[in-house]
Amino acid sequence: MGKAVLVIDDEQMILDAIETIIEDMGYQVTTFSNPLDGEKEAIKNSYDLILIDVRMPDRNGAQVTEAILKNKPDATILILTAHPTHPLAKRALDAGAKALLKKPFEISKVLDFLQG
């Protein structure tokens, strides 16, 4: 059984592409385009790695990160962002996210956290 990855991003195309790539690497991938649904899933089940887009409607990535880590402080969360110095990215890092991934995503970091 491969490690489990959860991806939360409101852009379905990006979500599909990331899912395709990470699945091909041998990991189990679950995706959510609705941040709240994704947040609930992350709290409900265990994932080895969670990727969260920082800018989403209704509920941003920082809020989702904060909520997940409140319930699961050991969760490994990486934030997808176009701008590493974006204030929401900073807030997510402050909340406990491990790293920022430049959008669409960074293979090396994903593999690094899954294999490290």
Added chain:
Amino acid sequence: MKRSKDFATEDLIQFSEQILEDVSAIETIADTSPDQAEETISSAIRERFIASIEESVETDGYLELTISEDEMRVEASFYPPSEGRKPIDLYEVEHLLQSKGIVYGIDWDAIKQAIHSCNTDWAPITDVLIASGATPVNEVSEHLEIEEKLLQTAKNIDLDSIRVDFKQRSPFVLVKKGEVLAHRFQRREGIQGSTVLGKVIPYNEEKIPTIEPGKHSEWEEDCVVAGCDGRFEYNNRSFWVNEVLQIESDIDYRTGNIDFPGDVLISGQIKDGFSVKSGGSVFCNTTMDASEVISEKNLIVRLGLIGRKKGAVKVGGSIRAKFIENCYVEAKDSITVDVGILNSAVHSGNKVELKEKGLIIGGTIHAQNGVVATQLGTEMGPKTEIYCGTNFSVEQKLQWIRDKSMQLAFKLKQVERKLQNDPLEKKKLADIQQKLKRALHTLNEASTSLLFKLDRNEKAEIVVRDRVFPGVYIEICHVSYIVSHSMRNVSFHLDKKMGKIVTEPLSLRTRGV
């Protein structure tokens, strides 16, 4: 035409004597009666007139000779005889040549041919070269001669070609190690010459300036070859190969693009659109406007390194500059800067180190083994990102793979959707789906193997001697940190156990770095 003049003098004397003879005839008859004198004169004139007519009408074949002033050529004109008179023969020519003292270089074949033509065709044959002198051959001492092609100062331009890329022209003659630079010419004995009159012309000793092989040249049998790759240079005493290409001017249409196997020393500017490639190090005495600079070893810029659009500086060794501004820079080894790095993309396989007043403002710095600076970012300045702990070259490859993987993944999703909606093209679509999946898998395998080459340095450290401003992004071994408040005298490093970046006040030891 000394000899020709002599003939004219002889003719003049002969003609004068004839007149004198005629005059003397008149003198002898001066005492006779006028009628007798008149008769004598008239008779004499008539006789001479008749004789001259007879002479002009009926002559034997004859030839005229002209000896050149330098006595190196004899030309002859052959005239046919009058009807019934004796044609010119070889004996007569031989006799005439002998009488004139012509003994050397006689072309008997040419003479025989001319006699034959003259007597057969019954027409004058003029200006036939019948004897030639021999010029002496000078004695030449043993010497070296530089290869002709190396004496050119610029590459040949094909004027017939439609376009000439003057950027590709170079005034420098570049040679490869082992390339022949000069040949040895053995001593040549002198040979005496001779005039057609048999006068010996002595030979001279030809003075060929001695030219000696110099630096980075080696003897190889009868040749001198290049001892290394470099620029061929020479003067009137010596020739050599210079490992350093020194350019006093700007790099522009006068120099063309520079592609040199050794070190390059530039005193001027690199003009927009021109490139410098060096198999050694590049030294720039002033500010370097870098369009494209590639150096296999180091790059040392006395002043600043300023980038141009699409310009890039790629160095196999280290870089040293006073400042770097708006420039894309890659160095496999360390990058040392005195004053600052501004709005640049700087990549180092080792450390990026700024001296006492060194600031990093804007842009991205990727330094595998860490960064040392006095200031990072500014109060309101542009975004500054620092990445440490991984090999930038592998990261770039992974980024390329990421882009391609995304493209493949997008296409794969489109094909899969189409497969559901278009059963008619099922086979074709299934084929392409399989191909896309295979390609994506290949890329993912490449990513996984590249990951081992990231060469992590978890001890990579970012040291700030003075102040780091809020908003600066820091990443060590893929772990992120954004500076939230201004800090002084601080270092950033990775706490592996906690999996996050932590700050520490600079110890006295590191403050002096």
